[in-house]
Amino acid sequence: MGSGGWHIEKRSKFGASESFKDGGDSEIICEGGSLSIVVLGASGDLAKKKIFPALLHLYRQGFLPPSEVHIFGYARSKITDEELRERIRGPFIQAKDAMPGDFETVSKFLQLIKYVSGFYDTEKGFRLLDEEISKVECGSSRRLFYLALPPSVYPSVCKMIKHCCMSKSDNGGWTRIVVEKPFGKDTDSAEKLSAQIGELFEESQVYRIDHYLGKELVQNLLVLRFANRFFVPLWNRDNIDNIQIVFREDFGTEGRGGYFDEYGIIRDIIQNHLLQVLCLVAMEKPISLKPEHIRDEKVKVLQSVLSIKDEEVVLGQYEGYTSDPTVPDDSNTPTFATVILRIHSERWEGVPFIIKAGKALNSRKAEIRVQFKDIPGDIFKCKKLGRNEFVIRLQPPEAMYMKFMVKQPGLEMATVQSELDLSYRQRYQGITIPEAYERLILDTIRGDQQHFVRRDELKAAWEIFTPLLHKIDGGQLSPIPYKQGSRGPAAADELLVNAGYVQTHGYIWIPPTL
Ligand SMILES: NC(=O)C1=CN([C@@H]2O[C@H](COP(=O)(O)OP(=O)(O)OC[C@H]3O[C@@H](n4cnc5c(N)ncnc54)[C@H](OP(=O)(O)O)[C@@H]3O)[C@@H](O)[C@H]2O)C=CC1
Ligand SMILES: O=C1O[C@H](COP(=O)(O)O)[C@@H](O)[C@H](O)[C@H]1O
Secondary structure: OOOOOOOOOOOOOOOOOOOOOOOOOOOOOOOEEEEEEEOOOOOOHHHHHHHHHHHHHHHHHHOOOOEEEEEEEOOOOOOOOHHHHHHHHHHHHHOOOOOHHHHHHHHHHHHHHHEEEEOOOOOHHHHHHHHHHHHOOOOEEEEEEOOOOOOOHHHHHHHHHHHHHHOOOOOOOOOEEEOOHHHHHHHHHHHHHHHHHHHEEEEEEEEEEOOOOOHHHHHHHHHHHHHOOOOOOOOOOOOEEEEEEEEEEEOOOOHHHEEEEEEEHHHHHHHHHHHHHHHHOOOOOOOOOOOOHHHHHHHHHHHOEOOOOHHHEEEOOOOOOHHOOOOOOOOOOOOOEEEEEEEOOOOOOOEEEEEEOOEEEEEEEEEEEEOOOOOOOOOOOOOOOOOOOOEEEOOOOOEEEEEEEOOOOOOOOOOOEEEEEEHHHHHOOOOOOHHHHHHHHHHHHOOOOOOOOOOHHHHHHHHHHHHHHHHHOOOOOOOOEOOOOOOOOOOHHHHHHHHOOOOOOOOOOOOOOO
């Protein structure tokens, strides 16, 4: 499962108790109190694909000791504990890289899971859930509610949790809720949702998840930027010409057409995932690594983004998108967008941040590409061969490489572009790269909000895109059709060139093989 065949190693677990045994020991020891993880929407796609697998990964590494942890699935579907367990078990059994001992571990993990059926807007089911949790709790009670649900039910679910299911213990206990994107559709709807949740829970109890913040190379950005003398003097408008933040998928909406059509690529990918990456690339150094210090700096970046100009936007829709029966024939929803963001600050004035995301393109990758300016007074005519670039490949595979000029080995004095390559699979053999959800769920258990989106951050992010989104929703801007498996609309490449990006021809980075 997970990171394409990488090793899973046991690491030290959270909390004080050392009573973990790798098994479904039914004895309740409770030295560290109880931790109940409730997955609401347990019958759904996200729960099956991401949340339960992440919990299993944490379990096998010893982070969810069976003496303390209980997992509950909650949804309306009338299914039994065993049926839920079978749904969860399926993907593990089929996993290519499953190892012999895994099946036993999975079975033990599944025994931690109970299912409670109930509605999202009435107390009965939540009272039953509370009873089930209370039955297994002892010592301090820590309750984590993961809302793997459509956002339309967040307000009622939060109300029910608040009325029926809060942690009963003052003794080191807590109640936390994790909410999934999309948090609203524009500034007003997001603020309304935040206000509804904010009436019930403190900001410190609310974990707005953006799974890109859990990716290894996204988490590495602060270290890269602020722990390396190399980058400190270069990371500004004096040296950097343009920065691209790119997300490409080589498949379409695949059964999620109904959801996607309501949101589109800007709300699905750009306003959240890519904007979070932009914040980490562009922010100033925080006073410390405390979550609030980091999030303060991110908010400042978002608030410094200038209004998007229509002429700096290219929208696309792949041909065949509307043949999905859940998508209207006349859909105006973009499945591709290139948008140029400009940051009004001393560091970034004049540097375009080219944000690009698309579905059904010719490749799958996510990366940050920092392109440096040309060498002044170039005696080697390097410009013709390409510029220096620093590329952070978020996936797949995880890598960082610097494209730079060297002398072509041989008798002649000729230049050629080459790279310094830090490919993670090669450099960190045998080391686990955790899945984003795994890491973020662990952060939630530990109470670390650094990698979660704060309310004011969310508002500032929506403010950047709301005017553009309203123009698209109102039909004032429309997507250009593009072929599936292509680079997207040609106009997007033209926009890139107009923004100053210079493509290197005849050079391509090839991920090294082991
Ligand atoms: N799937 C994914 O890959 C990703 C999903 N997300 C977000 O995570 C959340 C959950 O996603 P996903 O699992 O795909 O969603 P699903 O559509 O699978 O819904 C999850 C569960 O919610 C219940 N549900 C569905 N529709 C409604 C409704 N209209 N009213 C009340 N309950 C409903 C169903 O359970 P039951 O009927 O049994 O109660 C369903 O099993 C969403 O906010 C989504 O945007 C975010 C990133 C990726
Ligand atoms: O949030 C979402 O992300 C996925 C892409 O996630 P990744 O971790 O595989 O890069 C995207 O497919 C989906 O449309 C979107 O809702």
